[in-house]
Amino acid sequence: MRIVPDSGSISFATFNPPEKMCSTRAQLQDYFERMPEERREALGTLRGLIKRTWPDSDEDFAYGMPTYHLDGKPVFGLADQKHFMALHVIPYDLLSAFKNELRTMDCGKSCIRFRQLDEATFALLDRVVKYVGSQRHLSRITARPMGQRKTTLSA
Numbered sequence: 001m002r003i004v005p006d007s008g009s010i011s012f013a014t015f016n017p018p019e020k021m022c023s024t025r026a027q028l029q030d031y032f033e034r035m036p037e038e039r040r041e042a043l044g045t046l047r048g049l050i051k052r053t054w055p056d057s058d059e060d061f062a063y064g065m066p067t068y069h070l071d072g073k074p075v076f077g078l079a080d081q082k083h084f085m086a087l088h089v090i091p092y093d094l095l096s097a098f099k100n101e102l103r104t105m106d107c108g109k110s111c112i113r114f115r116q117l118d119e120a121t122f123a124l125l126d127r128v129v130k131y132v133g134s135q136r137h138l139s140r141i142t143a144r145p146m147g148q149r150k151t152t153l154s155a
Contacts, residue, residue: 027061035080042117043078043085049126050076054133063088075136076129084113087125091139094132098124 032040043066050057050068057076058069065088068076077088084106089095092110095102101124106113112128114121 024060028059028066031061031066031080038116039080039085043080045117045122046078046087046125046129049122050129053126053129057133070133070136073136075133079111081113084115085117086111086113087128089128089132091132091136091141093141094135094139095128097131097135098128 032044035043047059047066051059054068054070054075056070058072060067060069062074063077065077065079067074074090077086077090079086079088086108088111090110095107095110095112102112105121105124112125117125
């Protein structure tokens with residue numbers, strides 16, 4: 001860690017060596033370049049939505065997909081899968097606020113899957129991104145650090 005002066009006060013910030021930032025940028029660019037144009041456009045639109053709504057978010061490549069962090073914690077991920085695209089919401093317990101609207105969508109525990117980004121889907125995802133980002137401090141879910149498996153206690 002390094003100390004970063006901030007308006008006369010001292011705060012701690014994670015130091016990212018330049019080579020790591022370059023490799024992350026290259027991974028992101030490669031990820032988006034490999035997908036078909038239609039999907040690149042759709043996920044690029046969601047990427048822009050997240051960056052516009054949360055300009056202080058950090059974008060990196062974690063969990064095998066572009067991931068967006070707020071206050072150092074992963075909040076959103078974008079994925080291009082074989083048969084669908086997805087918005088992953090890491091603090092997935094916050095999705096309960098949208099349970100009625102999500103009934104018509106193909107959803108997993110922490111993801112909202114879609115084949116095309118039409119106006120109705122975009123409007124819903126726009127509300128999800130704004131709500132989850134603003135309410136993330138209320139979530140009881142935290143992501144496990146990369147490489148750690150979930151452990152269960154045996155009797």
